[in-house]
Amino acid sequence: MILGLGSDIVSMVRIQQAIEKFGSRFERRVFAKSERELAWKRGSPCIRTYTGRWASKEALLKALGTGLIKGISFKDIIVENLSSGKPVLLVKGEAANYLEKITPDDSEALLHLTISDDFPWVSSTVIIEARSSLLK
Numbered sequence: 001m002i003l004g005l006g007s008d009i010v011s012m013v014r015i016q017q018a019i020e021k022f023g024s025r026f027e028r029r030v031f032a033k034s035e036r037e038l039a040w041k042r043g044s045p046c047i048r049t050y051t052g053r054w055a056s057k058e059a060l061l062k063a064l065g066t067g068l069i070k071g072i073s074f075k076d077i078i079v080e081n082l083s084s085g086k087p088v089l090l091v092k093g094e095a096a097n098y099l100e101k102i103t104p105d106d107s108e109a110l111l112h113l114t115i116s117d118d119f120p121w122v123s124s125t126v127i128i129e130a131r132s133s134l135l136k
Contacts, residue, residue, distance in 0.1 A: 003102055003109065004128040006062025008055040012120045015051045030054065032078045048122065052087070052115040053079045055124035060089055060111070063126045064098055072098065079113070087113050089126065099128070107132050 018026050027036050027045070035053050039045040057077045061067050068074070076095035080088055089111040091099055103109040107130035115124045 001104075001107070001130045002127060003130050004063035004065060005126070006059040006064070007123065007125040008058035008062065009121055009123040010051055010055045010058070012047045012051045012117075012122060015054055016047045019045070019047070019050070030057075030074045032075055035079060038081075048117055048119075051122040052117060052124065055122050056087065056089065056113055056115055056126065059113075059124040059126040060091070060095070060128075063128045064095070064102070066098060070094060070098055079115075087115050089113050102128075103130050106134055 027039075027050075031039070031050065031053060035050075036045070039049040039053075042049050056079045057074050060077050061072065064072075066072055071094040073093070073095075076091060076093040078090040078092070080090055082088060091111070099109050110129040110131055112127040112129060113124065115122065117123070
């Protein structure tokens with residue numbers, strides 16, 4: 001069962017301007033340490049990486065139907081990559097609490113994420129799926 005669907009599109013220029021204006025304060029407020037380390041490893045920092053993570057966080061907030069309310073913050077949502085390169089979402093804090101709240105008791109929530117880019121645009125789509133625990 002699909003619990004939520006969210007998508008976002010953002011310009012790399014917008015994220016570049018935010019970093020130029022607010023610097024590391026913006027980075028620390030929005031991105032987890034692992035996300036910042038990856039962006040700096042890929043560039044100085046890699047705006048494409050930051051923009052993809054921003055779009056993914058926004059897409060998840062839309063899929064949850066919350067936006068940045070209910071105590072949820074950007075840092076509750078972390079985008080990591082598997083060794084294959086596939087992006088995955090990790091949720092903690094209030095985002096995890098809300099995800100648990102909307103997931104039926106007999107199910108587990110699965111988060112599906114895709115990120116695409118074509119300069120200057122980055123888009124991300126998130127699907128929240130409830131998969132029955134009884135099918136295991």
